[in-house]
Amino acid sequence: MSIDWVNFTPWSSLGGGALIGLAVSLFVLANGRIAGISGLLGSVMQFDSEGCSEKALFLLGLLIAPLCWGMFAALPEIEIETEWPALIIAGLLVGAGTRYGSGCTSGHGVCGISRLSPRSIVATVCFMTAGFATVYATRHVLGI
């Protein structure tokens, strides 16, 4: 392992993480809800009447974040090098997997670990391990 110190951004990542922590805290303290993006998307998609407007508004906030950011500063770099067939496979796996697993990086990784949920700790270990293994396989074994 070699650490990429040039691209290491400890302060902005820590600060961004703190903002995410603030957002999930606000959502639970004010709305009584867990800010898990896959769960919110899934329930808004099914027109689940319970809290649909609050969930949709949270997602709207996410959607307009880059527009608000763009009013004050240039957007940070966004690089996507994945080809379209791989993007489709990735999207299908992320969509189905997060719904079967009842959560994603936000619901399990941030909210679940913060409330020390054993399910979320196991889920986070599973998706992190699978993520590390997949990148290892594609980059260092298959050489894509």
Place this chain on the structure above:
Amino acid sequence: MTKLSALIAGLIFGLGLLLAGMANPAKVLAFLDLAGAWDPSLALVMGGAIAVAVIPLNWARKKKLSLLGARMQIPKKRELDIRLIGGSLVFGVGWGVAGICPGPAVVLLLTAHWQIIVFVLAMLVGMYVFSVLESRRTC
């Protein structure tokens, strides 16, 4: 009020993802690439988020109502099952392929990258397939 707090929470979440670097799929893949030139930044995103959220979430866990009087809806389930583990593994593989998870996918949707539109459509199809299979299962 709960509508306004939901919108503000979503906005702060999205700004946090942008600032953190989580909304840059190449950076996410660099974090997942332990055997390459490893960029550990994103471990700090999760660490920073948990450090801030741990007290509010544990306080909320013991309450019945939120500060605005909404019902607290915090999952109570504790059992581990094959759906949780299998689903999370599948999600992790998809995350490792493109470096995009659901939050950043939504944040990036309006930044005019065609790749995100392809990804989000496929992700919604994946979620839809789940809900169709799920409704058959419970019928």
